[in-house]
Ligand SMILES: Nc1ncnc2c1ncn2[C@@H]1O[C@H](COP(=O)(O)OP(=O)(O)O)[C@@H](O)[C@H]1O
């Protein structure tokens with residue numbers, strides 16, 4: 001007997017040790033449940049975080065665009081629609097009205113981290129006999145590179161963008177047979193053209209992107225696309241990415257602005273995450289419930305087995321509250337121990353799985369994300385579950401009539 | 409005798425008109441004790457005898473505050489127990505009454521010394537060195553000090569009953585109730601346990617009320633109370649010569 005422990009703890013621990021078979025079986029059950037939850041949660045967090053990380057380093061949280069040109073049905077004087085077939089006008093490259101004002105307004109908002117203008121449009125890259133259609137993106141590097149981490153993806157040269165420079169993807173470079181320092185002619189539908197120097201090659205990890213995307217200085221794009229002084233979008237990054245939807249509505253409120261949030265453009269991902277989270281919650285609840293029921297049933301049996309001893313303890317001066325706590329503590333200890341063993345097992349399984357499942361090139365599928373708070377939360381929730389599960393058996397023990405218990 | 413001139417010894421227990429019915433309010437209501445009056449003085453060593461089913465255990469449960477009378481009053485150390493709630497009864501019981509049952513009823517998950525300490529632990533909440541000393545002293549008196557760290561399951565029936573007696577005395581209660589403490593033992597062990605109760609009574613002036621079926625043992629008590637059909641039908645001192653003859 002430890003001197004610092006009160007009676008309730010001493011008795012709870014002794015009873016658990018005394019019925020070691022039951023204790024080991026229920027601990028194994030609790031641990032397995034906890035291991036499943038820990039494994040599943042960590043896996044899901046890792047996959048989601050990895051995806052978000054990839055998306056958010058290559059995309060603005062918010063993109064402000066000029067409004068769609070809306071076609072109106074042609075009506076006669078009496079209001080009858082004369083031509084019901086309404087064609088959407090083709091969306092030609094248009095600039096955002098008053099974009100400098102909008103940009104300043106965005107930059108003044110405390111939620112906004114970076115706001116930067118972009119002028120983008122289709123073009124043709126020509127080198128000798130070869131030509132490829134490309135997307136020309138004109139940016140201000142100081143702002144834009146804080147949103148899209150292009151410099152981190154440069155594999156040759158550097159992300160330099162003066163008015164004569166162009167940064168292209170590795171796949172386009174191969175197709176056109178150009179390298180860093182080579183010249184490239186870029187022409188657009190407006191008939192304008194310019195000869196630019198390739199200063200850097202990037203690899204964004206996607207063949208389509210590496211073939212089509214090119215980056216030039218904002219002014220260069222503006223003159224090639226015939227957008228003198230205009231921009232096609234404003235790219236905005238926020239301190240809190242999840243505020244994007246609200247900010248989009250806010251920006252929409254500003255006259256003449258259409259705003260797309262990254263949440264909207266990745267809606268499929270969020271739908272999938274929601275579905276996963278729902279099933280995750282259902283699994284957690286069912287595992288938690290079966291763990292609780294297991295603890296409760298083991299303690300019910302223990303109360304029945306020990307009813308005589310409980311009666312004796314009552315005869316010797318144990319109060320109802322003390323008996324109640326002896327069994328609540330047993331429930332809590334089972335939950336806590338189970339969560340510690342289960343967390344260790346879950347992490348072990350995760351590490352083993354992470355080590356064995358690899359991508360084709362041998363790199364990890366996703367970074368291993370093990371958050372300490374997961375274990376703290378698991379331990380607290382498991383202990384509380386144990387205490388709650390012990391409630392019914394403990395009350396039964398506390399209410400035992402000592403006369404009946406001793407005689408029985 | 410030295411204390412012939414001393415004032416009457418103090419009252420440990422008083423029952424006045426105590427009745428007990430079971431199944432009150434049901435068709436199976438039955439009165440088991442029909443108005444029991446009884447006073448026990450400090451240091452008395454009493455036998456409670458009577459046929460099986462006469463209400464001896466019921467009476468002991470009432471006296472031990474494990475159950476409440478249907479009518480009548482019960483005083484422990486002069487305190488009226490009628491108005492006390494469960495917590496107060498538990499405290500009064502823990503501090504004033506020791507129990508020895510027929511089936512030793514030790515707690516199997518604990519050692520002999522820990523079982524003896526249990527009433528002290530329940531009263532003071534945390535174990536301490538003084539408790540250990542008291543427990544070991546009592547185990548020594550019942551001759552089981554060498555077994556103090558044994559699990560009680562490893563002791564013989566007689567040894568277990570000795571541990572139970574040591575435990576009943578842990579709080580130095582004024583009153584010890586024993587319900588057929590030797591009922592489960594062979595004659596030799598039974599004599600040993602009875603001698604031990606007697607010795608405890610004489611050294612610590614604890615009052616004992618012992619239910620027994622064994623007339624030989626009853627004759628060795630100071631006083632015999634006989635219950636038949638829920639009434640005390642005889643209550644008297646055992647003449648000293650018979651006591652000596654019995655032992
Ligand atoms: N809880 C109970 N419910 C109903 N009857 C009871 C209960 N406890 C005892 N009795 C009855 O009371 C009577 C006295 O029992 P008890 O006090 O155990 O007698 P003894 O100990 O003298 O053998 C018996 O007839 C018994 O059946």
Ligand SMILES: [Mg+2]
Pocket residue numbers: 464465466
């Ligand atoms: Mg009986």
